[in-house]
Amino acid sequence: MTRYPNLPPTDASALSTKDFKTDQDVRWCPGCGDYSILAQVQRTLPTLGIPKEDFVFISGIGCSSRFPYYMNTYGMHTIHGRAPALASGIQCLRPNLNTWVITGDGDSLSIGTNHLMHALRRNVNLKIILFNNRIYGLTKGQYSPTSEVGKKTKSTPYGSLDHPFNPIAVALGAEASFVARSIDVDARHLQAMIKRAAAHEGTALIEVFQNCNIFNDGAFAFISDRRERPKTSLVLEHGKPMRFGPKKEQGIAVGRDMRPKVVDVAEHGEENLLVHDEGNPTIAYLLSQLAHPDFPTPVGVFRSIDRPVYDRMLQAQVDDARQRKPGRSVQDLIESAHVWDVR
Amino acid sequence: MTRYPNLPPTDASALSTKDFKTDQDVRWCPGCGDYSILAQVQRTLPTLGIPKEDFVFISGIGCSSRFPYYMNTYGMHTIHGRAPALASGIQCLRPNLNTWVITGDGDSLSIGTNHLMHALRRNVNLKIILFNNRIYGLTKGQYSPTSEVGKKTKSTPYGSLDHPFNPIAVALGAEASFVARSIDVDARHLQAMIKRAAAHEGTALIEVFQNCNIFNDGAFAFISDRRERPKTSLVLEHGKPMRFGPKKEQGIAVGRDMRPKVVDVAEHGEENLLVHDEGNPTIAYLLSQLAHPDFPTPVGVFRSIDRPVYDRMLQAQVDDARQRKPGRSVQDLIESAHVWDVR
Amino acid sequence: MSTAQTVELETVAIRFAGDSGDGMQLTGTQFTQTSALLGNDVATFPDFPAEIRAPAGSLAGVSGFQLNFSSQQIYTHGDAPDVLVAMNPAALRVNIGDLKPDGILIANTHAFTDKNLERAGFESNPLEDGSLQMFRVFPLDITSMTLEAISGSGLNQRAAVRCKNFLALGLVYWMYNRPLEHTIAWIEKKFRAKAPDVADANLAALKAGYHYGETAEIFTHSYVVPKARLEPGRYRGINGNEALGLGLLAAAELSGLELFLGSYPITPASDLLHFLAAQKHLGAKTFQAEDEIAAVCAAIGAAYAGGLAVTSTSGPGVALKAEAIGLAVMTELPLIVCDIQRGGPSTGLPTKTEQADLLQVLYGRNGECPVPVVAAATPGDCFFVAIEAARIALRHMLPVVILSDGYLANGAEPWKIPDMSQIPRIEKDFHTEAEGFQPYARDEDLGRPWAVPGTPGLEHRLGGLEKEHLTGNVSYDPANHQFMTELRAAKVARVAQHIPPTEVFGPESGDVLVVAWGGTFGAVRSAVEHLQGKGRSVAHVHLRHLNPLPADLGDILGRFERVMVPELNMGQLAMVLRARYLIPVESVCKVQGKPFKEAELIRALSAELEHAR
Amino acid sequence: MSTAQTVELETVAIRFAGDSGDGMQLTGTQFTQTSALLGNDVATFPDFPAEIRAPAGSLAGVSGFQLNFSSQQIYTHGDAPDVLVAMNPAALRVNIGDLKPDGILIANTHAFTDKNLERAGFESNPLEDGSLQMFRVFPLDITSMTLEAISGSGLNQRAAVRCKNFLALGLVYWMYNRPLEHTIAWIEKKFRAKAPDVADANLAALKAGYHYGETAEIFTHSYVVPKARLEPGRYRGINGNEALGLGLLAAAELSGLELFLGSYPITPASDLLHFLAAQKHLGAKTFQAEDEIAAVCAAIGAAYAGGLAVTSTSGPGVALKAEAIGLAVMTELPLIVCDIQRGGPSTGLPTKTEQADLLQVLYGRNGECPVPVVAAATPGDCFFVAIEAARIALRHMLPVVILSDGYLANGAEPWKIPDMSQIPRIEKDFHTEAEGFQPYARDEDLGRPWAVPGTPGLEHRLGGLEKEHLTGNVSYDPANHQFMTELRAAKVARVAQHIPPTEVFGPESGDVLVVAWGGTFGAVRSAVEHLQGKGRSVAHVHLRHLNPLPADLGDILGRFERVMVPELNMGQLAMVLRARYLIPVESVCKVQGKPFKEAELIRALSAELEHAR
Ligand SMILES: Cc1ncc(C[n+]2csc(CCOP(=O)(O)OP(=O)(O)O)c2C)c(N)n1
Numbered sequence A, B: 001m002t003r004y005p006n007l008p009p010t011d012a013s014a015l016s017t018k019d020f021k022t023d024q025d026v027r028w029c030p031g032c033g034d035y036s037i038l039a040q041v042q043r044t045l046p047t048l049g050i051p052k053e054d055f056v057f058i059s060g061i062g063c064s065s066r067f068p069y070y071m072n073t074y075g076m077h078t079i080h081g082r083a084p085a086l087a088s089g090i091q092c093l094r095p096n097l098n099t100w101v102i103t104g105d106g107d108s109l110s111i112g113t114n115h116l117m118h119a120l121r122r123n124v125n126l127k128i129i130l131f132n133n134r135i136y137g138l139t140k141g142q143y144s145p146t147s148e149v150g151k152k153t154k155s156t157p158y159g160s161l162d163h164p165f166n167p168i169a170v171a172l173g174a175e176a177s178f179v180a181r182s183i184d185v186d187a188r189h190l191q192a193m194i195k196r197a198a199a200h201e202g203t204a205l206i207e208v209f210q211n212c213n214i215f216n217d218g219a220f221a222f223i224s225d226r227r228e229r230p231k232t233s234l235v236l237e238h239g240k241p242m243r244f245g246p247k248k249e250q251g252i253a254v255g256r257d258m259r260p261k262v263v264d265v266a267e268h269g270e271e272n273l274l275v276h277d278e279g280n281p282t283i284a285y286l287l288s289q290l291a292h293p294d295f296p297t298p299v300g301v302f303r304s305i306d307r308p309v310y311d312r313m314l315q316a317q318v319d320d321a322r323q324r325k326p327g328r329s330v331q332d333l334i335e336s337a338h339v340w341d342v343r
Numbered sequence C, D: 001m002s003t004a005q006t007v008e009l010e011t012v013a014i015r016f017a018g019d020s021g022d023g024m025q026l027t028g029t030q031f032t033q034t035s036a037l038l039g040n041d042v043a044t045f046p047d048f049p050a051e052i053r054a055p056a057g058s059l060a061g062v063s064g065f066q067l068n069f070s071s072q073q074i075y076t077h078g079d080a081p082d083v084l085v086a087m088n089p090a091a092l093r094v095n096i097g098d099l100k101p102d103g104i105l106i107a108n109t110h111a112f113t114d115k116n117l118e119r120a121g122f123e124s125n126p127l128e129d130g131s132l133q134m135f136r137v138f139p140l141d142i143t144s145m146t147l148e149a150i151s152g153s154g155l156n157q158r159a160a161v162r163c164k165n166f167l168a169l170g171l172v173y174w175m176y177n178r179p180l181e182h183t184i185a186w187i188e189k190k191f192r193a194k195a196p197d198v199a200d201a202n203l204a205a206l207k208a209g210y211h212y213g214e215t216a217e218i219f220t221h222s223y224v225v226p227k228a229r230l231e232p233g234r235y236r237g238i239n240g241n242e243a244l245g246l247g248l249l250a251a252a253e254l255s256g257l258e259l260f261l262g263s264y265p266i267t268p269a270s271d272l273l274h275f276l277a278a279q280k281h282l283g284a285k286t287f288q289a290e291d292e293i294a295a296v297c298a299a300i301g302a303a304y305a306g307g308l309a310v311t312s313t314s315g316p317g318v319a320l321k322a323e324a325i326g327l328a329v330m331t332e333l334p335l336i337v338c339d340i341q342r343g344g345p346s347t348g349l350p351t352k353t354e355q356a357d358l359l360q361v362l363y364g365r366n367g368e369c370p371v372p373v374v375a376a377a378t379p380g381d382c383f384f385v386a387i388e389a390a391r392i393a394l395r396h397m398l399p400v401v402i403l404s405d406g407y408l409a410n411g412a413e414p415w416k417i418p419d420m421s422q423i424p425r426i427e428k429d430f431h432t433e434a435e436g437f438q439p440y441a442r443d444e445d446l447g448r449p450w451a452v453p454g455t456p457g458l459e460h461r462l463g464g465l466e467k468e469h470l471t472g473n474v475s476y477d478p479a480n481h482q483f484m485t486e487l488r489a490a491k492v493a494r495v496a497q498h499i500p501p502t503e504v505f506g507p508e509s510g511d512v513l514v515v516a517w518g519g520t521f522g523a524v525r526s527a528v529e530h531l532q533g534k535g536r537s538v539a540h541v542h543l544r545h546l547n548p549l550p551a552d553l554g555d556i557l558g559r560f561e562r563v564m565v566p567e568l569n570m571g572q573l574a575m576v577l578r579a580r581y582l583i584p585v586e587s588v589c590k591v592q593g594k595p596f597k598e599a600e601l602i603r604a605l606s607a608e609l610e611h612a613r
């Protein structure tokens, strides 16, 4: 018996998009934003230089969580809300794997908030893509924890009452080491975010605005519409002043009262704009609070910092302990207690 | 049968501390920080002008969660991690009650993070006191989600690996409407926080640094020691510049890079200090990141804003719907469908 | 005028099947309502796809609706349909296996394109390759007929095509001599104001279908199914989840309590949440919690606060609620847990039906933690079971589980409207007397006083640690633990004192007794009636109370030579009966995500009757 | 030299009892180890208070440790102690009811202050009011004697007083003619380097106690308990949680897999986590998860990734893990679930023992979701049960539950050290062959291939939806669901083929067969031996496998006139046996948070034997 099947890795450089497609019919509604996200992932993985057999896709339950069936990698469609926990177990046992978590806004922010937050704080080496469609799709249209107040859905015919979660703020609450946002239909940006996440060491969370055209159509129209996007989005770039608008004519500045405001760049001066710093937690949180229609909605990397990675540290503890007490067996451990002989 | 036992309320003005004590032996370890928290609650409640029978204390499981047994009010010692959910049910059914949640760092930030966060985002009218001793007390000394990295405990003999939760940041991640911090031994400050929380409409969270003298003695010595406190704590006051030190000679300022720094007030000028604003989320989050030893540790109210209160809104929806369709009975509803007669 | 001959039939089952987007559920519902209005007895079975919208034309996307209508009392939606309407090849493929030999197949040829045939896995067109010769096949281009019928309606192509279900409905209405009035009225009400063009188009399609039947001369017969001799009274259609919701509202009204539902969406229980969420004008408070654990905990909180507290879910959710239900057992608070069972284990077959949670609700908690369990037999019965559960929970102060299932939840039947004023009130007073108050004192039903927050002088603490008898204080005393464990068991056992004598359908003794529970009622009753009609010595007991079992059940079992227990699981009630009564019980087990067919049961029962000889 | 007469005894039980801070667990452990070294057979029972540190002198704060030592083979810690050492009034009050009539009571008079008496609820001093006259009472001011013995040690008062347990230990050592060497060596090792003054003081107290016995002439007798005829070999002491941990490590070594434990602390299971967390040098990875659900899910992830995956908890945690265990059943991954049972329901009696989770682990999941269940009989047996569980999980590819309990977990016994090289390896290869790979293909044990991430060419997806036979794809096919449901049941049933013939202790047939399981082994075996010694026709079968039951069990049951099942619950195994074998089974039930006493079982068995006449 081998410890693990230590077979030679396959050639990662030969991979292409189609290597990541399965023979299963994709069963999302026609027009669902999930298709684009799947496509961007399938396009990006071959560029990462990782052998196919090392990818693992773990999901919870929801429309989005059917994702692993369509990825020709290792994977598991688990139970509602628990994907980050299950994925943590995989990654902790074998830190050399490349484990991705696919989850929805209900899966990760309703039943699964706890596991998401703990994965983020531990900084297990997981790449988490959160499909935020602000609705429960699979169960046919109840409001979700990211639905706006007053939303009328099957379970809230009188309008919902709960102040929604802001996924970026939630992640920052856990002091996550990598937090980003993208949009289903913005293929280029989404691919870039997937690459950034893949390159990050530790837990990386990407919130993706995803249209559910059946139960919550147009929830992100303000930003997914190509023509609107320059006005309504703020593309974050590390080290750059925050500008937006069709001609980048507007910017974000922060006053002495620590409140952000939209300013005219020409008037205010570019040098007085807020400069994005992926390492600054205060800026990340401030950005999380910016939202349509009062502000442009930020997309890109809110925060990216280096923090020790849980699964690596765990492996190191084991390796280290083994090195300190080499060659020990269970028999040794059994006999290390107080023993006596009966004759 | 009455709907509720609508008996005349008892006289709230006649209450005193001893009215809130029960005949049960208090079973915490001698010297435990929980005693002081209990005492401050028992001292504060009589000042609130609320009839005793309207108080409800709900806890999870842990040393701290034995609290309700010692409070001569309504109460329940529930199951591990679920107190905010159970309390939400009480408060939603009867928004006129005054429900408090007592929880530990394991109870609310390990198994119960999800319920805590959802109560906070919903803004149910609950007052939550989180006893943070950075350890699992009741189960005899495992590390908790707030334990510092590298901590050696029964379950981490090689030192813990997880980056700890910061309870204030977690609460801000949920965009909580009221977030405060106090210290078990600082009776006056703690009482003030309890009063502020009681006065707040919506969910109020107070993190209390609590010493577990058996399993984590001195975890907060840096700030609970009276002599150290002026140097190591930053007492937050709304609208006031942030000063600390034995003679308030130091302050907190924020640079253009949005990073906080400790400055000498005389040198830097009081007018250039950061001014606390309980309504500003960015400031609250920035404060959550300040910690001993690099910074003074803030105590007081990080954030307090007005947001609609879930249980009140729910009641209003019901009252409103009733008013719109007065006098309806279940019989009416049954017959409101398509009906036909069989003769 | 049609030259078709009119034939009288007793019972007919029709299945409408098509793509999820083809409106088959609506079509079936309309036919059902029209038939009910005509005075037929009716039973239905909707069969949804697991996906929201599987790709058009795929097998996974097939949606079906079967209805059974009769001039006799019927109990099920019928084993095999007499008529299958298949709107595309996938619908044909999925459903053709059920069609009766010589049954009528109406197929929309328009959808039998090469691509659709391939999607459905056909190598050749079954409408043409002779593979359907044991059926009476009517290939019709329903789509084109629809487009033609409504041309000039102003609807775009896509919207126009969507009217084709009404054309099919019109045709089947003609075949069974049903009037169009009800559906016309429904279309008017639904579309006239909002979208008059859609209203017109649907009406045109409906009538075109009807007239096509009348004039096309391709159908040689049309059929009538006379009205049934139903119990006189006012009726409505109802499915299990609606009936459950109404029953819970009724229990709240009967007890004078506020209804509180803590729930988290899950198939097939979500509709109960949806239904109650819309009844705020009756004072119902619904709370969509962050998960199942929060849902049940919120309900326990509401119970403590004095509400009629309910939590609803399906099997996976029950698993998650187990620990909290234990808290309700220990704190002795009234709570109703609704388990709308689905196919398991794990995520299993979420949209399919099964009865495999019985042992879970009986035993799936840590420690000795008994709760009463009641199960509904039919969609309408959910109403009465809800009231019964509330009565038990409040009388004995404990959590009660209601078992329903996907078949009951979505299945509809005509329901004789109950008269609320005839239903006895549910009496449970709040305790208000401070003098001598002991939170764990007992009344004759072993219930304890319900002292709710806000009551002066009754301040007390509950909790999950073992409680001392009378005082309710925490107690580690060994003898007290034994006492309280036995007391909690006795409380549940005490429920039996209030269970009416068990009804035996059929002879009081004889060869075979069929003991069943839950949503298998219809199929079992039909099968037993059928065999009784053939003079066989067989009786049926349908258990509403699964825990405790009725006190007279042991006696009844003893009067039959053999006992057979059909269940949509691997023999769960059978195991309970064997353990309790030490009698050999023959299990008939089916776990296919589908209800029993009458024929399956007749076969099994016949074999059993052979043995009894 | 002492003038006391020396009496030889076969078996003696001693209970040390005092405040939590009095060091009673330590004292008992020392006496146990010394006796084991002397060659006695030993069994122990620690009884902790529920609180971490209850107020000094309170009833809630009493900590006790009972040990039973003998020149014969013994199975339990003894029903009633022969000697009670009570360090304060509360300890006296809590324990005196158990002391044998005419038993020896040594009481520390120093602690019998008015305040302590009141705290313990005494109205007068029992040492003086004559209420203890059925015992041999030795009131000694142990505290003052200690202070005197170590005066000049330089310890402060508080530290000095803490040595008093060693004085008591020394005295009892003298009474039973035990040598001091082992304890002296222990004190030296523990304190010499770190705190030489403490070492000296403890040694002085120990010796003072011993010498007091020798010289004070208040004891007229001293006793010897000769060595037992234990199986020769090398021994160590072990408790159940240690043995379980060692067994899991052994299973990892025997299978060549990495051990992964996902756990969340809970009494009385936490020590297993603590133990394994310290074995990183053996490659064990432990993961303290955020809750029980995350713990089991992480373990399932580790199982998918190719680890020997374990999750450990107690009853409330098992309830929370139910849904995820279902996922492991559906995905057919090897997983070990350790349930260290405690008193229930709900939070119940967390520090007390009970066996009331059997039905929960058998049936407490949604849908038809069977898993094998094995139970340990003694602390040391936990080692072998862990290996057996791993063997089953890997052989058949499924989750397996291990039942232990608080009594086993904390109880210690001398344990003959096993020779790892004699234990058969556990064979389960990873699948590596891409050619023809089907994730849900079957081997002869119905296990499926274990293809772990990282293996080229075996990429495949698992999940909780029903799986298609062979391919493992999602399948809603009715017949496949039936097939897979039966297959999952067959896998579990298949385990029985590997269960060795059941051992019947006693005659192969006769009047009464006692069938028991888990931690009641010792008490049952003692009682049965006792009655066999009196010539009664009684035998004992102790089940390790609760699911599936051994294939030969039915036959064995049939050979006895009556079957009795003693359990620390309300009759859970009894119910399973009744349902399976349709035989009347007499339950002996106890739910007091305490193990059976031998005498209780002898009484029950004797009654049963009467009936068998
Ligand atoms: C324990 C459990 N509870 C509830 C469900 C039902 N359920 C399945 S998916 C889902 C929510 C889906 O919403 P989301 O995560 O936003 O995913 P989407 O379908 O929108 O992609 C729910 C409530 C379940 N499968 N399991």
Ligand SMILES: Cc1ncc(C[n+]2csc(CCOP(=O)(O)OP(=O)(O)O)c2C)c(N)n1
Pocket: B061, B062, B063, B064, B065, B079, B080, B103, B104, B105, B106, B107, B108, B131, B133, B135, B136, B137, B138, B139, B144, D264, D265, D266, D267, D292, D316, D317, D320
């Ligand atoms: C479901 C469940 N899991 C685990 C436990 C065991 N348990 C009780 S309290 C506790 C943690 C206590 O820590 P904390 O919340 O910080 O409270 P403290 O004792 O420190 O006040 C744990 C793990 C339990 N009672 N129930």
Ligand code: SF4
Pocket: A027, A028, A029, A031, A032, A033, A034, A063, A064, A133, A137, A138, A211, A212, A213, A214, A215, C052, C053
């Ligand atoms: S229901 Fe919404 S989220 Fe789900 S597949 Fe359809 S469009 Fe996508």
Ligand code: SF4
Pocket: B027, B028, B029, B031, B032, B033, B034, B063, B064, B133, B137, B138, B211, B212, B213, B214, B215, D052, D053
């Ligand atoms: S263990 Fe710690 S937290 Fe618990 S009562 Fe003792 S001192 Fe307090």
Ligand SMILES: [Mg+2]
Pocket: A062, A104, A105, A106, A131, A132, A133, A134, A135, A136, A137, A144
């Ligand atoms: Mg969603």
Ligand SMILES: [Mg+2]
Pocket: B062, B104, B105, B106, B131, B132, B133, B134, B135, B136, B137, B144
């Ligand atoms: Mg703690």
